[in-house]
Amino acid sequence: MEISAIKERLSLSEVLKYYHLEPKNSMLHCFYHEDRTASLQVNLEKNFYKCHSCGKSGDVIQFIEDYETSTGSVLSKHEAIKKAESLLINNGKLIIKNTRGTAENLGQTDFSGERSALFLENMFGYFRKALYCSTPAKQYIEKRNLDNSILEIGYNSGQFHHGERKSEELINNAIEVGLLLDKGLINNRTKEKAYQVFGNKCIVFPLKNKSGEIVSFYFRSIIDNNNSKHYYLKNRRGIYPGYPNKDTKKLILTEAIIDCASLLQIKEIIQKGCHTELVEVISCFGTNGLNEEILQAIKNWCHSEQSEESKEIIFCFDNDKAGKEAVKKYAELLKQECSNITLSVVEVPNKDVNETLQLHDETIFTELLEKRKFLFSSEIDKGDSLTLGRQFESLDTQLKSAESAKSAGFFDYAQNDKHSVILNEAKRNEESTKETQWQSATEFLQQKDLLKSLNQLIEQAGIIGEENSRLLLFLITISYLNKSPLHGIVQGSSGSGKTHIISRIADLMPQEDVLRFTRITESSLYNWGEFDLFQKIIIIEDLDGLKEDALYALREFISNQVLRSSVTIKDKKGNNKSSHKIVKGQFSSLSATTKGETYEDNMNRSFIIAINESEEQTEKIISYQNKRVAGIIDKNGEQKAISFIQKIVRNLKHYEVINPYATQIQLPNNVKNKRRLNEMFQSIIKQITILHQYQRETKDNFLITEIEDIENAVEILFESIILKIDELDGSLRQFFEKLKKHFGEKNRQNDTLFTRFDAMEITGFKKSQLQVYLNDLVRLEYLKQIGFANRGFKYKISYNDNIQKVRKGLKEEFAKQIKQLKSETSGSQTEANRKPNHY
Template sequence: MEISAIKERLSLSEVLKHYNLQPKNNMLRCFMHDDKTASLQVNLEKNFYKCHACGKTGDVIQFIEDYETSTGSVLSKHEAIKKATLLVDGSRLSVDGKKPTTNNNTRGTAENLGRTNFLGERSALFLENTFSYFRKALYCSNPAKQYIEKRNLDNSILEIGYNSGQFHHGERKSEELIRNALEVGLLLDKGLTYTNYRKTGETDKGGSPNEERQKGYSIFANKCIVFPLKNKENEIVSFYFRSILYPSPLGGRNDGAKHFYLKNRRGIYPGYPKSDTKKLILTEAIIDCASLLQIKEIRDNYSLISCFGTNGLNEEILTAIKDLPELEEIIFCFDQDKAGKTAVEKYSKEFKIYNPKFKISTVELPNNDVNETLQLHSEEIFAELLNNRKDVFLSTEEKKVEKITVTEEKNLRKSVQSVGLFGYAQSDSIDFLQQKDLLQNLNQLIEKAGIIGEENSRLLLFLITISYFNKSPLHGIVQGSSGSGKTHIISRIADLMPQEDVLRFTRITESSLYNWGEFDLFGKIIIIEDLDGLKEDALYALRELISNQILSSLTSIKDKKGNNKSTNKIVKGQFSSLSATTKGELYEDNMNRSFIIAINESEEQTEKIISYQNRRNAGEVDKSEEQKAINFIQKIVRNLKHYEVINPFATQIQLPNNVKNKRRLNEMFQSIIKQITLIHQFQREVKNGFLVTEIEDIENAVEILFESIILKIDELDGSLRQFFEKLKKAFKEESFTRFDAMEVTGFKKTQLQFYLNDLVRLEYLKQIGFANKGFKYKISYSDNIQKVRKDLKEAFNKQLEELKKKK
């Protein structure tokens, strides 16, 4: 059993009961030192303890280790975990860790018989009814439906449910349901209580009106999709749960956990194979098995069983296989990583020893696992992959399994080069991520997808957007004048992402963000096409989600009896976002939390865009090639996994002192370094589960983020700075009218006047004359932004050179 599962199932209150410890007001005398007054606090809700005298703290496993050590036993961490596992399994242990002798009195026998009976018919009936509820809950949950759609699972064919954590609420709630749920492990007793407010006028026996204390429970495998495990009689005897939230948004003990099973796991997915089975497919994971199960051709010609991981071909599965009298062939459909291939080799030898007549074969997938292959290819690929499966025990094999067999994808394959589309097969997307000049090649690929020019900006926006699967996602605001293409670029960047994860809004009302479900904005990309259309309340809510990843609001609702009651509405938002605005200075609070990207409004960029538009209208741009590039980039994004990143050089490179909001910008600078490290995850060292940053990542971050840092230093926002630089170049010390400025800059009257007024307000321009005769303007402050840029670049280069010397 995994440590995360032990901590989920074993409560601190159960451990305290085991050691006959009874805290008073959640306090105990600390057993780690001579404690005359109770100084050790136990938090039964969050399952941790802390001594306020000696500072000792830990979870349930650490408590077992510390307490046993204090009694004179020498208990290692491994032994503490083993003892915790026994407690989870319901074994009653003495303090020395040994099982007590069985008391064979009448009462004990009756309890054992009752428990045996429950684990039979009563258990199966309860689990069947519960799974029926889970299936209905799936249809009512948008996040769950989106998750299975993302995994390309068809719930109209497959048996899939969803644990929303509500199965024991409302009219369903009863003492019997609670008892059964506790018995199978769907509910966990953590010693929690809560106050239930009743109708006015009702009192308890003591005369206290309107409230009563009720027991609360922790929900096992909350916010998970559910698959049933079945016995030989085709009865549901257990469940497998897969979290739809990963990394876990809850923090604490379950952070990062994604697979859960009920205690005393038994049963097979999708069920015991038919006795006349001749060809049996074994998959490594249940979702892989479900992916194949929904394909009619496979259902009609093969039986399927899912193992529980590479070490999960257990005794029940082996027995079921050995009971198949007509079985001729076992086909492994395991993952393509080292662990999967090692497991296939190991189990193949064992099956061959058991029955030398068995044919043992393996399917070589074009992707890491079955479900990834289903997501990125049509179902037809599996028929051909199975037809070309490889005999494990053939020493020579002339015919190799083709990794890509779909004709269209064969035609798209190209050799890996520094330019071009690099091929579009999934295996090529891994090759792509392993290239030396990854960022340069990715930037060229983004251009192939239809984003012209804006080389550093588009790459920065891409890095910001793919941070949505991180625990601390990033946010970007694109600023530019009206018609400059700011909305276009964020929309096209969004097109490069998996579309099931993208939410696009043209308008957000004041209360709309508060009305999402608790996890509806978790692991998403939010695109706001016009930030200018948001009112202050909506901007405030957006800022809170960006800063704290949570919105909490007290609101009134009606219960089932029509009574008003207050409730705390929670929305958790772990998402990356891109938005566009013409009025950057109005959103300083938002900009402090976001990267600022200015649209390039130069004549050179305009020429690039016009040239592209003309070529597209002339039919010289192949739209299908653009779409292929988009699809390939989406495959690249899907191949990226979440890692925590360590930057060993973080203390050795500093931002300049003249940067505004240096504290926030420094964190953002480090975040981009992490993103660049993450996208190089197939090339970087993994140390203790952390990706390690290299100096090359810092160099790339400086290059990509340089313009955004300049915008943080500059008093003028991006489009206003570009406007002012045009005026400086054209007029220097000469006075000019707004018509002169219009001719030089190409801006229309309204936008031009807006910029002129801003520059006068900021004292960069001096306004001369009177309104009735027409104002003239003269440059009053000619700052040298180019010198600032040069000095900043030199400062960064100097620090990078120092890093390279130390290395």
């Protein structure tokens, strides 16, 4: 057999199966060197592999030669070719399965019985290759956030029965399965019989039987047509992506195949693991599409040898009326068929799973899984911490039942710690709620320790820790009522909670004034009405997703509060003419980003707030989450706090502010962009003064700033000023401080080296984010990189800066200036009292 024919027919995928090698995310551990982290990438589409560490690469024949040699069986090139040929000859089915999409084999199967599956297998191979040749198809799956390197997706261009591939047998087989429809048509050009292609201009997903063979297809049109989007072959059979494994503990059931495909891209799903439990996904065929085959497959999975009690079905249907009704219907059906199964539902925040994963990072699905709701009251705590919330009623109900039980003598609270804790917590929450109920918003704003009380109220609304940061974000956000609103960028590593905090701050604002965006296209800001963005709050959940043109428009809005563009419009006669479009943007904004210095121009115009990623803050959040799930935190109390803060914001009026001490407070000389930071510093003082408007003196309708406002501004803004001074951004600084804490002292004495695995263990960061931080610190010369890539780099701290000394010095400088201010003010008042009064 020719070498070219072997390479064409034998796929790398089948070779990997022969050697029992299973790549994860297209990666294997290289067999040519010690490889703790998988560095050998396999491209199953192009039948090619390459090790990014040692550089070893090649095709299927080279892979056989290299792998056999690494195991001790030294093979020559000729022997490797013979080995590859034997794999084809010894398995006739392999020859057919691995000649996908070629002119010679597409229709060359005996169409009877199981051979029909081989025809569909060959057809799907052709569809797979067609996807790589179609730009519109690739653009469509990119728009739907689908990754064809992970998923099995094809494209039906409608050309599979033309050219060299065309044969009578191919036509007959295609008609038999329904890929071609004989409608008695004649091609006007060739005068030959023509056929209508089923699923033309559609992406294709395979449906598989219990043996893993393709037995049918699902087609999704890439053309927006509301009347015809979804197609299935006649006599629809099979399940997408396949039958569930009996060892799987959790089975996610989606409404649509594209939703299912979206979940299959998530790492936990790909790796068949959600924490320590196996998880798989299968799809229904719509809200009425849990057919008999799917139901029987689920029943077989439920009643497999493994204990039924440890299994759970998680519904993940669309967030609409039809989806919710389908969940209710199928939950009742499955409860009858599998009595001991646990049933739960994930409520997606957007239209469906695919749209949710388009608009959010994939980590949101992990969060949604943790917050899933269990559907039957009998499903209480089976060892899963996620079910703890089902053990408790609302605090109001529980408080009454607990007190009733106590008065009836059912238990002694002094001897029952759990109920005692719940009762005491419930009473405290009830008292704090009553406290906010009797106070009006204006009474609250007249409190002496207003900022402290407001901060406590923000915490009661569900924002835990980050005391100064949350207060700064609140002050930035309420500035949308002013003529010069403020802007904030929250920076932190992936999964640190940056999007969560800006979203919760937005919840505290009057919702009619809040606009939330996951992404902003290049021209969208120019297309709003003239006053649509006037006195609004804009929340941008992911600044990293904005392209440069969108960032430029945002910068112009922040700087000038207006966008002016020249546009082309049609007059009444249909003629094109130029017009001047204006959009005015008096809005405050909050954005989230993982990147530090990428948006320097935007950051110069905004306050930078770094997420606190310390272990102490993590413990606070986890403790709060656990209490909330256990029913100890009153959710009604949270909502009442949010509503009360919204009333406070609505009661604030816009004032211009005079700061008589503005010339007497100086920022440090070593701060970057001192001019702009000074303006921002004065703006925060102004916001604090406006917040105290019911307590401040007014003069000619101007609020007068007091020294207390400056003191509060310094404390609240201190970390943001440090970030302006520091060369490292917030999360990078926290990462470097952890390294210094463990390696800094040793490094000065013994020149201690550490690897990225040491850094991973110390800091707790994931591999990808950790490598980015290490590279940044090497580039900035804070770390020195030693060694070679194939043996693994080692690092040592080359610049052990002292940011704590900078912080201390800055605090002392501000304290000195404020003390002097108070002293001078006190002296002026004493001097004024000594002067005689003249009437």
